[in-house]
Amino acid sequence: MAPFELRWGIIATGGISTQFTKDLVLDPAGRDANDVKHIVKAVGSRSKESADKFISAVLPSDLQEGAQGGTYEEVFANPEVDVVYIGTPHTYHYENTMDALNAGKHVLCEKPFTFDVEELDELTALAKKKNLFLMEAVWTRFHPIAYAVQDAIFSGKYGKVKRVFADLAFNIEPDKLDAKTNRMIAAELGGGGLLDLGPYPMVWVMMILHQNPGNKERAPPSSVKGHMRIYERTGVDASSTWIVDWKDVGTAVCTTSIETQMNLERCVTVQMEGGELTVDFPTFRPEGYTITPKPANREDADPEGEGNANPDANKTQHHSHPVPESAGRGMNYQADEVARCIRDGKLESERCNLAESRIVQSVFDEVRKQGGYLGGNAKGKAGTR
Ligand SMILES: NC(=O)c1ccc[n+]([C@@H]2O[C@H](COP(=O)([O-])OP(=O)(O)OC[C@H]3O[C@@H](n4cnc5c(N)ncnc54)[C@H](OP(=O)(O)O)[C@@H]3O)[C@@H](O)[C@H]2O)c1
Incomplete structure (x- = not known):
């Protein structure tokens, strides 16, 4: 066809x-x-x-x-x-x-x-x-790595998810930028880290906690707590931290910043009962993840590595799931x-549906409200200085 x-x-x-x-x-x-x-x-x-x-x-x-x-x-x-x-x-x-x-x-x-x-x-x-x-x-939701990370976590091999830490932060040197026209800091253009970079920590949190099989009814988060460091020149957020909890599933701690560089080793960390999964940098386009099993919680693992049916069971393993070169940036x-x-x-789209976008947008609204964000939209509708 x-x-x-x-x-x-x-x-x-x-x-x-x-x-x-x-x-x-x-x-x-x-x-x-x-x-x-x-x-x-x-x-x-x-x-x-x-x-x-x-x-x-x-x-x-x-x-x-x-x-x-x-x-x-x-x-x-x-x-x-x-x-x-x-x-x-x-x-x-x-x-x-x-x-x-x-x-x-x-x-x-x-x-x-x-x-x-x-x-x-x-x-x-x-x-x-x-x-x-x-x-x-x-876009990240449709990358090979996104499916692979979900498969690894939802396989149940490492038990239930407890906590997710997710970050995306760069030092864009905001003081050097034009406060009226640069969309990363301009109040009228919705500047700041939360709206620009924040969607990426939320990609992983939504895929791991919201879409978790434990969240059978796809219930929205039960609580959102937000904090912002305000960038005084324009009133937008220089750094933001927000904690989102899904009752019966787990807690996410998300961070973003436009004034400091993130730790390149750990952009997303998922703590599970039986091990830890970390997603490679960058948060928006990773191509691999690492699993570190917790031997004590593994049925098939032998802390000494001897007499083990699966000798790799205790080891930290990196898994690659690249976007092929022929797909460009992906x-x-x-x-x-x-x-x-x-x-x-x-x-x-089922995988990137409007109800989930609404949850993410609602989280951002709440974090801005709690954080004292002063940027406004093009119509000057919200919180303008
Ligand atoms: N998915 C991702 O990985 C990703 C990455 C970067 C950005 N984004 C998102 O894409 C959007 C655009 O980001 P960008 O980095 O492409 O920005 P950009 O390079 O500044 O481009 C934005 C374009 O929007 C148009 N525009 C209309 N009104 C404007 C105004 N008042 N000021 C400036 N530009 C205006 C301009 O195009 P014309 O002059 O042709 O009208 C401008 O070139 C943002 O919402 C951002 O969050 C997504």
């Missing part, structure tokens, strides 16, 4: 739109996705010049002629576009997604999905009303999921 072809419109020509589009147009066979195909039909920018430049710089020469450069509105109105990818700063996600849905397009929107849960609820309701597919671009796995869902008439 011929692969299902999905026709994309790209909104914005910045860093992540460039990366996403480069990966999108790679041959799906390079990642064993032989049932789907992606084609870029339109690129939208605040400047027509930038859209045209993007098409010639990012798309392979044989695809350039078929792609139209123009404004965001022209992309939404383009009848050849099935789905729109939104790669604008956080505080524009709501407005851009709203416009795309109103124009009858399916949407894949960058993380964080919206500025707050109220915006997300409106988008979710609109997508449902219009019978359109909607997903947050949480932002295309999520696009394959979008294509399959749309092909099959689904309005949301």
Whole structure:
């Protein structure tokens, strides 16, 4: 059967739109996705010049002629576009997604999905009303490593999960950045570590605790405690720490920062009854994990290593699950999921569904409330200075 072809419109020509589009147009066979195909039909920018430049710089020469450069509105109105990818700063996600849905397009929107849960609820309701597919671009969830880590933990071999520690932090040297225009620190652009980097610790926490077989009903967290160190120049968070608890499953301690570099050895640590699993750096695109079994808790383990049916049972083992080179950076796995869902008439992805995005967004809302965040969205709606 011929692969299902999905026709994309790209909104914005910045860093992540460039990366996403480069990966999108790679041959799906390079990642064993032989049932789907992606084609870029339109690129939208605040400047027509930038859209045209993007098409010639990012798309392979044989695809350039078929792609139209123009404004965001022209992309939404383009009848050849099935789905729109939104790669604008956080505080524009709501407005851009709203416009795309109103124009009858399916949407894949960058993380964080919206500025707050109220915006997300409106988008979710609109997508449902219009019978359109909607997903947050949480690409890591679709990487080989994500499935492998879940398989290792959910196999039950190491007992129940007790605690998860997850971090993503970089020193971006905020004092050197423009406080009005740099999206990482500007209040009006929803700056700070939580909204930009925080989605990644939450990727692992959601996959390990929320999707845990022990959370049979997929209940939301029972408590959220947040703390922020405020970056005085703009009122956004310089460093954030939040503790999320799933009753009957386990506790997560999440951290993020834009003023210090994280420990590269430990971006995610999962403590289980029978051992510890650590996920390789970086939190957003790891390619391996390490298991250190706890011999005392292992039925088949022998602390001395002798007479053991499985001599490796006690040993620390690293497991590799790379994104193949032919898949580029790997932002295309999520696009394959979008294509399959749309092909099959689904309005949301099971693996990256809207209820889970809502939980993450609600956690961020709560942490900002408790932490005294002063950034606001583009409409000046929330907590603006
Ligand atoms: N999934 C990931 O790994 C990942 C990585 C990085 C970023 N992101 C997310 O993607 C979004 C964009 O991040 P980015 O790093 O690509 O940002 P960026 O390089 O600054 O690009 C953002 C683009 O949005 C458009 N834009 C519209 N209004 C704007 C405004 N007022 N100020 C600045 N740009 C505006 C611009 O494109 P035009 O001029 O063409 O309109 C700009 O180039 C963020 O929400 C971020 O969280 C995701």
